[in-house]
Amino acid sequence: MTEPRLLQNFSGGRAIVVTDRASSLEILLTTLNRLGVGTDPADIFERAAAIDATTLQPDRDIIFIDGDIDDVAVLPLSPIGRLAPAPIIGLLGVSAPSRLKALMRAGATSFLRKPIHGAAVYPALFVGVNEYRRHRHLEALLEGHDRRRRGRRDVVKAIIRTMAEYGVDDDEAYDLLRRRSMKTRQTMEDLCKDLIRSADGQEHGECVPRRKLAD
Amino acid sequence: MPLQNLQVGYLFSSTGSYELVARSMLNGALLAAEEVNASGLGIRLEPSVVNPGGDLSQYSALATTLLKRNIRHVVGCYTSSSRKEVIPLFEKHDALLWYPSHYEGFESSTNVIYTGAAPNQHVLPLVEYLLAHHGHRAFCVGSNYIWAWENNRILRESITARGGSVLAERYFAVGETDFHQAIEAIIEARPSFVFLTLIGTSAYQFFRDFRAACRARGIDQAKEMPVASCSLSEPELEAIGGEAVDGHLSSSVYFCSIQSPANLRFLKAYELRFPEGPTASADAEASYNAVWLLARSAAAAGTDDPRVIKAEIVHQRLDAPQGKVWIDEQTFHAYLTPRIGRSNRNAKFDLISAARAPVQPDPYLVHNSARFEAAAVPSLRLVS
Secondary structure (H helix, E strand, O other), X not given: OOOOOOEOOOOOOEEEEEOOOHHHOHHHHHHHHHOOOEOOHHHEEOOHHHOOHHHOOOOOEEEEEEOOOOOOOOOOOOOOOOOOOOOEEXXXXXXXXXXXXXXXXXXXXXXXXXOOOHHHHHHHHXXXXXXXXXXXXXXXXXXXXXXXXXXXXXXXXHHHHHHHHHOOOHHHHHHHHHHHHHHOOOOHHHHHHHHHHHHHHHHOOOOOOOOOOOO | OOOOEEEEEEEOOOOOOOHHHHHHHHHHHHHHHHHHHHOOOOXXXXXXXXXXXXXXXXXXXXXXXXXXXXXXXXEEOOOHHHHHHHXXXXXXXXXXXXXXXXXXXXOOOOOEEEOOOOHHHHHHHXXXXXXXXXXXXXXXXXXXOHHHHHHHHHHHHHHHHOXXXXXXXXXXXXXXXXXXXXXXXXXXXXXXXXXXXXXXXXXXXXXHHHHHHHHHOOOOHHHHOOEEEOOOOHHHHHHHOHHHOXXXXXXXXXXXXXXXXXXXXXXXXXXXXXXXXXXXXXHHHHHHHHHHHHHHHHHXXXXXXXXXXXXXXXXXXEEEOOEEEEEOOOOOEEEEOOEEEEEOOOOOEEEEXXXXXXXXXOOOOOOOOOOEOOOOOOOOOOOO
């Protein structure tokens, strides 16, 4: 899986801001506009719970959550990487460990210190969005590895069956299976799962066509 | 009561490794102040000139001195490192820095008015020109600081996206003048062009040594490996001098060779006032424009309050030597007219292309760059 490229131009993005101090957002919103990130008054909320998580788009939306409000951690997080549905940048007033922890638990991948300094916005976006994308990439990798780990049992079974059926050693059996998976554009795990299932079906008298490896 | 006297600081390194350009900037600013004072605009500028001598630590010390004297407007800085050194001071004192030089972008301080070119007004047009007319193999040589690093990044991304390549990037300390090894490497690599981001005395020495090394090998350097720069200006051509002055490409919003009544007036006044030189440059014009924009805004606002002047400046339209110039209300950078020139034996530039109209500044390249960084060319091999 190719590592994601760094995002460096944020034009076309949409900012969603969660704060109960909307009057202090002028520098943030002005700077975001200069960077091509849209800031609609309708996207400024007093509570994170007001955000409709089902409409969030991770490649477009960037959420700024004020760490000084109470309910920062209400958006659903992914099970492995604990990522929110879109990148979150924490706005720090009080930098005490409890607030930092709350924002990190909410899924923040970058921070902006209040009062916000215009020059700090681009670096915060750059780090926050690209860290989010990197985490998402790693999460997908982990998911893939986990799926493959679960499929190893079928791979081992398929190797043993192939060895018995074709009278070959384990390396050759693996090679036969590997070539078949590339030919049929299946992962090894999916191919072996199918083979084991079809073989089991025959043993149980079901009419499942048996696949040939050496065709 | 209308504002009558306006104190303004001029912060230019009229000595040091890039003194030539900085002196022309100071001249442009001084000329503008004298013209404002004689113009009947109803405002009198009182410049206080300080010289950091190219020493980074002196920039903040001298800027502090000016700001503590309650001067709220300072025109100055040439290098980005010096600008970044003083910006926190202007933010602390809520004063305005009028930065009159081209730069690499990715900045928009609320306490700076940028009258020089943003990267979409000089770096990108040059990259486009080079790729269209000279080829896709670049060799980058620059001074080791943000100006060179960022320009080379922009070039690398544009050229990689079109299947070209950057053969090498070499960086040298500001003021370095020994380029023997780099020149040997360039001649060995035979790039389509050399992208030069050296500044000051380093650049002048490179031009001379590169031309001499090529000539010794019978290579027509200007034709076969032209040097292209986004900062080369007329006073620097004079400093290069002799046999190495011609055939270099420069991307700028101003050249002395622009034929317009406003520019001829500017050049005549400049040469009359500063017969000893240095010759006018793009940065001298940007300094001249900055002072005029400040004076007009202050006169219209009736105050030197930076916030009021920022609100007023976006209404000003200047008939500058380069053409119409005005300030973008979103970024506080200037609308300017990109041009490309080729240096000739008279230490001037022949104009070879120009935009039809002033171009909106895009300091973050929001409208002029890819969303993602350039992808590395994948190294694939045939496996079966």
